Amino acid sequence: LTFARGKVAIVGVAFSEVVKRSNRSLGQLAVEACLKAIDDAGLRLEDIDGIANYPAPSRISVANPVDGIDIVGVHYIVQALTLEKLRWVCSVMNGTVVASLVEAIHALLAGTCTYALVWRGMHNPPGQFGRLAQPLASGDAQFTAPWGFAHNVVDYSLPYSRYMGKYGATREDMAPFIVRNRANAAKNPNAAFFGQPITREEYMNARMIAEPLSILDCDMPVDGCGALVLTTAERARDLKQKPVLVQGCTALGLPLQPQLLMDFDEFMASAKRVARATWQSSGMSHQEIAQLQLYDGFSYFPYLWLEAFGFYKEGEAYLGLKEDNHSICGRLPVNTGGGALGMGRLHGTPQVIEAVLQIQRRAGPRQVAKPSVALVHAGDSVHIGGALVLSE
Amino acid sequence: MSHLRVLKKNMTPDSGSLRPRPVINDLTKPFWDGIADRKLIIQRCNGCGVFVHPPRHECPACRSPSMTFVSVSGRGIIHARSIVEAPVVIGFEEDVPYVCLVVELAEQKGLLLASNLIVADPYEARIGRPVELAFHTDPDGFIRPIFVLTEEAAP
Numbered sequence: 001l002t003f004a005r006g007k008v009a010i011v012g013v014a015f016s017e018v019v020k021r022s023n024r025s026l027g028q029l030a031v032e033a034c035l036k037a038i039d040d041a042g043l044r045l046e047d048i049d050g051i052a053n054y055p056a057p058s059r060i061s062v063a064n065p066v067d068g069i070d071i072v073g074v075h076y077i078v079q080a081l082t083l084e085k086l087r088w089v090c091s092v093m094n095g096t097v098v099a100s101l102v103e104a105i106h107a108l109l110a111g112t113c114t115y116a117l118v119w120r121g122m123h124n125p126p127g128q129f130g131r132l133a134q135p136l137a138s139g140d141a142q143f144t145a146p147w148g149f150a151h152n153v154v155d156y157s158l159p160y161s162r163y164m165g166k167y168g169a170t171r172e173d174m175a176p177f178i179v180r181n182r183a184n185a186a187k188n189p190n191a192a193f194f195g196q197p198i199t200r201e202e203y204m205n206a207r208m209i210a211e212p213l214s215i216l217d218c219d220m221p222v223d224g225c226g227a228l229v230l231t232t233a234e235r236a237r238d239l240k241q242k243p244v245l246v247q248g249c250t251a252l253g254l255p256l257q258p259q260l261l262m263d264f265d266e267f268m269a270s271a272k273r274v275a276r277a278t279w280q281s282s283g284m285s286h287q288e289i290a291q292l293q294l295y296d297g298f299s300y301f302p303y304l305w306l307e308a309f310g311f312y313k314e315g316e317a318y319l320g321l322k323e324d325n326h327s328i329c330g331r332l333p334v335n336t337g338g339g340a341l342g343m344g345r346l347h348g349t350p351q352v353i354e355a356v357l358q359i360q361r362r363a364g365p366r367q368v369a370k371p372s373v374a375l376v377h378a379g380d381s382v383h384i385g386g387a388l389v390l391s392e
Numbered sequence: 393m394s395h396l397r398v399l400k401k402n403m404t405p406d407s408g409s410l411r412p413r414p415v416i417n418d419l420t421k422p423f424w425d426g427i428a429d430r431k432l433i434i435q436r437c438n439g440c441g442v443f444v445h446p447p448r449h450e451c452p453a454c455r456s457p458s459m460t461f462v463s464v465s466g467r468g469i470i471h472a473r474s475i476v477e478a479p480v481v482i483g484f485e486e487d488v489p490y491v492c493l494v495v496e497l498a499e500q501k502g503l504l505l506a507s508n509l510i511v512a513d514p515y516e517a518r519i520g521r522p523v524e525l526a527f528h529t530d531p532d533g534f535i536r537p538i539f540v541l542t543e544e545a546a547p
Contacts, residue, residue, distance in 0.1 A: 257452065
């Protein structure tokens with residue numbers, strides 16, 4: 001039994017305003033993105049009969065998130081858009097936009113709905129990101145927090161330190177990727193860093209948070225929302241945009257061993273399981289991929305995905321990624337829209353929407369010559385990261 | 393003795409007040425009792441002999457519920473590390489730069505323990521370097537196992 005390849009299509013995409021801090025509420029931004037995506041597909045609001053979402057707040061420190069302000073969940077959208085024809089609703093507990101897209105794809109294949117709306121909105125409240133007052137450390141955290149580990153950037157710097165120590169990668173090796181990402185974002189009106197390229201020197205001198213991760217190795221928290229509309233490939237034929245077909249999908253990045261900390265070995269083993277499921281689902285291999293949109297919530301993540309999915313041998317992606325081969329004009333372009341590092345912290349929507357715009361040849365000055373088949377990856381190996389294979 | 397000087401300089405009584413303290417339960421009590429006696433003891437499966445950390449009710453390798461705690465050598469190598477340079481972690485603002493350390497204990501491949509490396513120059517914390525256990529008492533009396541660098545093994 002194989003996945004129903006090419007039977008579901010992405011037919012509309014949009015972003016709201018994406019900025020570091022907006023003076024509009026997250027609810028307003030999400031409504032903007034959803035209405036624009038429905039319009040992009042050439043559909044009417046009343047056509048939407050399925051919705052899926054991953055609503056977790058941008059900051060885990062938000063104790064009691066308010067729907068429409070800290071998060072934008074299914075309750076808020078159903079009410080804000082008065083979705084009377086709704087037949088299917090899904091709110092995933094974990095993952096990124098990809099985990100909710102996978103659910104929507106399955107619902108469309110099962111005939112549970114006909115036009116599905118999926119969004120991921122994130123709010124960046126005032127104050128410093130990631131500071132958690134935790135006077136007590138219970139469960140496994142009692143073995144990490146008392147030593148000063150309790151911060152996202154500290155946790156995620158650990159696998160990178162291991163990668164660097166194991167293979168000899170340096171921040172100098174990373175610089176070309178960071179600079180190129182921001183150059184791509186500078187050409188992307190959807191990006192938080194639109195019109196704001198950076199130099200190699202700016203990267204090398206960036207403020208260090210938890211070495212090896214500097215401020216420019218972390219995607220920037222933003223206020224914004226990305227939205228997508230999906231339907232069956234058959235229905236997609238009559239719509240406004242060229243349909244982008246789903247050839248394979250998965251969302252399953254979970255460690256098989258208990259994780260005291262982010263451990264590089266388990267991270268890679270889990271990434272390989274995501275890769276295996278993706279290729280199994282699509283019936284393809286890395287050789288058929290023409291463009292890569294890879295999750296870069298932290299700068300080193302693409303190294304891991306490039307190796308896990310077979311584009312490079314283990315320990316060699318850091319050498320490959322800095323080459324022009326992966327620029328917009330290269331043979332295998334990577335993160336043509338600027339990725340999360342350039343577009344903002346929107347949990348996978350930068351990757352998926354850019355792949356769609358490229359396949360539809362709507363990427364303007366970022367348009368690649370051969371966008372035919374995209375591998376899109378979002379999330380990490382321990383929080384249900386996933387991938388999509390999209391094609392013309 | 394150099395590491396003790398660094399501790400004194402970096403860890404003032406004020407900076408400790410918001411530091412997380414463990415919520416000890418039946419499963420984790422032997423570990424913390426060991427620390428209070430300045431011993432590092434790690435859970436081990438009576439069935440298959442595998443070391444397990446953090447403690448579990450049953451062995452993740454063979455599912456045996458028969459687990460015990462045994463003393464370990466306190467020797468290991470740097471598996472991963474982070475040099476925290478920005479004052480982003482509540483309770484540790486005064487300590488920057490400090491080294492968050494993941495030690496692979498000598499007893500078993502992949503047996504990882506979180507700690508701090510106490511060292512004058514944090515950039516000496518290179519992957520693969522040998523380390524050994526020491527103990528530090530925080531101003532509130534909390535005893536914390538830490539690590540220091542040891543001489544590199546002769547080639």
